[in-house]
Amino acid sequence: MKKIIILSLLFSTVFLLFSCKGEDCCMSKDLIRTNLVLSLVDKHQNDLLYPAYEHAYKAENIHLYYVNDHIPTKVYNPNSDYPKGFFIFTKNQNEFGIQISLNNQKTNNKSRTIINWSQTIIDTIDVEFNTSNEIQKLWINNKESWKRTNSNENIIYLTLIKEK
Numbered sequence: 001m002k003k004i005i006i007l008s009l010l011f012s013t014v015f016l017l018f019s020c021k022g023e024d025c026c027m028s029k030d031l032i033r034t035n036l037v038l039s040l041v042d043k044h045q046n047d048l049l050y051p052a053y054e055h056a057y058k059a060e061n062i063h064l065y066y067v068n069d070h071i072p073t074k075v076y077n078p079n080s081d082y083p084k085g086f087f088i089f090t091k092n093q094n095e096f097g098i099q100i101s102l103n104n105q106k107t108n109n110k111s112r113t114i115i116n117w118s119q120t121i122i123d124t125i126d127v128e129f130n131t132s133n134e135i136q137k138l139w140i141n142n143k144e145s146w147k148r149t150n151s152n153e154n155i156i157y158l159t160l161i162k163e164k
Contacts, residue, residue, distance in 0.1 A: 034102040034111075034135065036125070039095070039159040048162055049088050049096035057117045059088050066103035067112035075101075099155075102127055102135075121162065 040048035040057065048057050064085040065072035075085035086100045103111040106129055113125045123140055130136040130148070138146040138156060146156050 034104045034127070035155045036100045036102055036138070037097050037155055037157045038100065039091070039097050039157075040117075040162050041159060042162060047094065047096055049098055050094065051096075059084075059086075061116075061118055062086065062098075063116040064100065065114040065116070066105065067114060068103070068105045068107070072114055100125075117162070123160070 042048055042055065046053055046055070048055065050056050051058075062084070064075040066075055066085075067073075077083050077085075081087075082101070086098055088096055088098045091097045100113070100115070102125060103113045105111055109129045111127050111129070113127075115123045115125065117123070124142070126139040126142075127135045128137040132151075134148065134151070134154075135146075135156065136148050137144060138158075140158075140160070145158060
């Protein structure tokens, strides 16, 4: 029994020493924080993520694209808890939000994410990162929509008014 414990400890130590190499290390100091939470309403303040609302956006019709080298690539990671890069959640009984994982592949400290809410309604989100790999500024459809004022802000909360 003692040999099994020693072998287990030895194996664990070897695994920890050799499992994390290079820039893609799971313990990287370069963690990039890219969470955005949106509320979507129409001009009458109807929640466009509320499933019972007849004009709501449906999760199955929403698609994210990460733009790298000017090429948009549809987000789909089947091994992720949220393969399409977002999830819709209940904020309270009749209010919903969508959490979006923005593109973290930077070019000159900037990245772009495209959201297709439907076949005809599209938003472009551009972000600029600071030296701590946190989002410093965020633009939606070329309009500055958020700017970091506090170093403790890890998730950005915004409300968008959409025409449906």
